[in-house]
Amino acid sequence: MLSCSLRAARLSAELSERCLHSSASLNAQPRTKKGGRKPGLTNSPSRTRLVDNLKPKPGSGGRLEVAPKPNRFSSVKGKSKAPGSTSTPPPGPAFTRDSVPHEGRAPIDESSRPTRRPKTDLEDIPPIPTTSQAHNLKSWASRAHEERVEKRQAARKLPRKPPVDPLGNEFSDAATKTELSDELPTEFASPPLLPGLLTCLKEVIPPKAKPTPIQALSLKHLFTRKESQDPWRQVLLASETGSGKTTAYLLPMLQDLKQTELSARPAGSQRLMQPRALVLAPTHELSRQLASSAKALLHISKLRVLCASRANAPSNPRASGTAAKMASDMAAFSNAGEAGSEFQVRQSTERARAVDVMVGTPNKVLEMTRGRGWNWDERLEAKLQKEASMGRDVDLDATRKSFYTEAPEMGLANVEWVVVDEADVMFDPDFQEYTRMLLADIALARGVSVPFDPTSDLNPLGSETPNAPINYPFNLILTSATIPSSLASYIDTTHPTMTRLASPHLHHLPKSLKPEYDSLRGKDGQRGHLSKVLIFCNKRSKVADLSEFLEEKGIKHVALAGGAEARKRGSNHHLDGFLRVKTKALAIPTSESGVTPAGALPPLADAKDPRKTPHVLLTTSLLSRGLDFAPDIKHVFIVDEPRNMIDFLHRAGRAGRAGEKGRVVVFGKMEGRGSALAKDVRKKVGALKA
Numbered sequence: 113m114l115s116c117s118l119r120a121a122r123l124s125a126e127l128s129e130r131c132l133h134s135s136a137s138l139n140a141q142p143r144t145k146k147g148g149r150k151p152g153l154t155n156s157p158s159r160t161r162l163v164d165n166l167k168p169k170p171g172s173g174g175r176l177e178v179a180p181k182p183n184r185f186s187s188v189k190g191k192s193k194a195p196g197s198t199s200t201p202p203p204g205p206a207f208t209r210d211s212v213p214h215e216g217r218a219p220i221d222e223s224s225r226p227t228r229r230p231k232t233d234l235e236d237i238p239p240i241p242t243t244s245q246a247h248n249l250k251s252w253a254s255r256a257h258e259e260r261v262e263k264r265q266a267a268r269k270l271p272r273k274p275p276v277d278p279l280g281n282e283f284s285d286a287a288t289k290t291e292l293s294d295e296l297p298t299e300f301a302s303p304p305l306l307p308g309l310l311t312c313l314k315e316v317i318p319p320k321a322k323p324t325p326i327q328a329l330s331l332k333h334l335f336t337r338k339e340s341q342d343p344w345r346q347v348l349l350a351s352e353t354g355s356g357k358t359t360a361y362l363l364p365m366l367q368d369l370k371q372t373e374l375s376a377r378p379a380g381s382q383r384l385m386q387p388r389a390l391v392l393a394p395t396h397e398l399s400r401q402l403a404s405s406a407k408a409l410l411h412i413s414k415l416r417v418l419c420a421s422r423a424n425a426p427s428n429p430r431a432s433g434t435a436a437k438m439a440s441d442m443a444a445f446s447n448a449g450e451a452g453s454e455f456q457v458r459q460s461t462e463r464a465r466a467v468d469v470m471v472g473t474p475n476k477v478l479e480m481t482r483g484r485g486w487n488w489d490e491r492l493e494a495k496l497q498k499e500a501s502m503g504r505d506v507d508l509d510a511t512r513k514s515f516y517t518e519a520p521e522m523g524l525a526n527v528e529w530v531v532v533d534e535a536d537v538m539f540d541p542d543f544q545e546y547t548r549m550l551l552a553d554i555a556l557a558r559g560v561s562v563p564f565d566p567t568s569d570l571n572p573l574g575s576e577t578p579n580a581p582i583n584y585p586f587n588l589i590l591t592s593a594t595i596p597s598s599l600a601s602y603i604d605t606t607h608p609t610m611t612r613l614a615s616p617h618l619h620h621l622p623k624s625l626k627p628e629y630d631s632l633r634g635k636d637g638q639r640g641h642l643s644k645v646l647i648f649c650n651k652r653s654k655v656a657d658l659s660e661f662l663e664e665k666g667i668k669h670v671a672l673a674g675g676a677e678a679r680k681r682g683s684n685h686h687l688d689g690f691l692r693v694k695t696k697a698l699a700i701p702t703s704e705s706g707v708t709p710a711g712a713l714p715p716l717a718d719a720k721d722p723r724k725t726p727h728v729l730l731t732t733s734l735l736s737r738g739l740d741f742a743p744d745i746k747h748v749f750i751v752d753e754p755r756n757m758i759d760f761l762h763r764a765g766r767a768g769r770a771g772e773k774g775r776v777v778v779f780g781k782m783e784g785r786g787s788a789l790a791k792d793v794r795k796k797v798g799a800l801k802a
């Protein structure tokens with residue numbers, strides 16, 4: 113336990129930049145010297161190779177449904193047609209040239225048309241064919257046409273050469289056909305939605321907006337009663353960035369919580385919060401934004417949402433204490449010493465607040481359920497290692513006594529819904545221990561013990577030791593815009609019956625997002641109107657360098673990387689002006705939700721002025737996941753070559769959301785020595801276009 117949890121402790125209290133980077137940079141696919149894949153390992157699950165198909169294994173009991181392509185379905189902006197409607201336009205009036213007089217003009221008299229100018233001096237123009245010549249020409253043309261048809265038919269019979277796929281290393285090669293769905297809801301309506309939810313939804317999305325494909329699938333599948341005996345659902349929601357996945361899982365979850373509110377199990381301990389739903393996200397910023405999205409849907413239905421990510425402080429209870437608390441802590445330590453116990457459990461006297469939905473990172477939620485400081489042994493081990501590396505002797509007993517854990521604030525027995533947002537990161541080797549530990553804790557609190565070994569690999573290699581299927585006693589929704597083969601393989605073995613709902617553009621850029629390429633040289637002196645800009649770098653040091661450069665140029669900006677002080681404040685104010693703000697949520701400002709109180713925003717004129725309000729946000733992959741950036745961020749700049757297409761899709765997807773127009777500019781050396789990488793990226797990005 114000690115060593116396994118040590119690894120988890122190193123992850124710190126949240127998804128750090130390092131973790132996002134490592135998940136993006138590691139390429140689990142071993143290579144030969146020439147760049148090809150090593151034989152025999154082509155099918156081993158990879159964290160950076162996207163699957164091109166989510167079809168469950170035959171006979172597994174799972175199912176896949178893919179929404180039809182938007183030309184047969186309503187898009188976010190509702191421009192295209194609903195299924196069932198005809199794709200051909202209604203026939204217009206017959207119209208032949210000049211047969212209808214134009215207004216104010218007489219119909220043309222054929223006899224008064226000017227005759228063709230007779231050929232005189234243009235000797236090189238062939239003579240107009242006579243009737244028999246024209247006949248020959250016609251038969252020649254038809255013979256040529258027949259020959260072409262024959263050639264084409266012969267070509268069709270030849271075995272086809274596989275097209276060169278620039279994403280060969282990113283997309284898995286296990287292609288099979290997908291099941292397309294045709295009968296999908298084309299409106300948000302009541303029913304299936306409760307009127308209160310529908311009213312709130314129409315306030316946060318454009319009033320005439322139609323369900324996006326993933327939302328239509330959710331409306332179809334997650335609002336009906338489950339037919340099988342097992343009352344709990346296991347669902348994967350997979351669709352491109354900015355396609356409304358948050359709404360797709362919040363609506364069915366909140367509606368179910370509301371409908372079963374009265375019949376819900378009575379809370380166990382009065383002292384503990386007993387949420388009925390958990391939404392897990394990899395970063396504090398995303399947790400806060402998701403909590404505010406849920407609140408914005410609930411001001412009529414009145415369910416209570418709380419964000420666990422109140423601060424980015426480390427999981428050391430001492431770090432957050434006041435002076436008085438420190439003093440009482442010291443007393444507690446000495447008591448602990450007398451009792452000879454290894455660590456002290458502090459009892460919270462606060463009465464818990466009622467909460468229906470808890471949103472947070474797995475680590476923060478574990479702190480609340482196991483007690484802040486629960487992983488004291490990891491910290492102890494880390495401290496011992498640090499002291500040893502500095503060559504100091506450590507008094508083990510004294511050091512041990514300096515750790516303690518607080519009493520839990522939250523119980524898990526009532527949890528009926530668990531959403532794992534950005535599931536590929538949450539089941540990434542860096543994070544899967546905490547995620548799976550929490551899922552196992554919830555199951556246990558609900559009376560079901562599921563196998564969980566924190567040291568076990570998510571995808572053990574070899575067919576002799578596959579993960580045993582798990583049926584958690586709660587609804588489980590996994591969601592992401594990218595499904596790497598490691599996650600697909602985990603789902604296949606651990607949740608074989610999972611329903612996979614996917615949009616037709618999964619693993620592509622949103623249609624409204626246009627990729628562009630630029631050389632590193634830049635074009636000095638060109639200044640046009642630029643929207644707010646998001647700049648992604650691969651390393652913190654690059655963020656710092658660029659920040660210095662912008663500083664010198666007098667360009668107002670915000671630079672945010674993993675260790676930034678601004679991230680420790682427990683709110684999303686450091687992203688003010690960049691994140692999308694939901695209007696109704698503004699009316700209920702709370703410290704936990706991270707919702708920006710209206711008063712904190714600069715006046716509109718100042719907000720639009722780049723000299724007064726920062727228009728540039730510099731960051732790493734840390735902010736590339738899930739965050740719903742404001743529509744006035746129309747440009748994403750990727751200044752370092754993306755390490756793989758998963759990383760690229762998420763970074764790029766911060767613009768062009770919900771059908772808004774956006775551009776992603778990839779910088780790279782496009783000519784001369786060292787340009788091969790940029791050219792390769794360009795090819796791959798081109799293949800991602802929807």
Ligand SMILES: Nc1ncnc2c1ncn2[C@@H]1O[C@H](COP(=O)(O)OP(=O)(O)OP(=O)(O)O)[C@@H](O)[C@H]1O
Nearest residue numbers: 321322323324353354355356357358593738740770
């Ligand atoms: N049907 C809809 N029509 C128009 N806008 C919508 C619709 N549904 C959601 N939106 C808006 O689209 C934006 C993006 O939604 P959301 O953040 O849920 O995308 P996502 O699929 O979760 O993206 P990511 O993969 O980046 O997390 C939000 O501002 C949301 O309010």
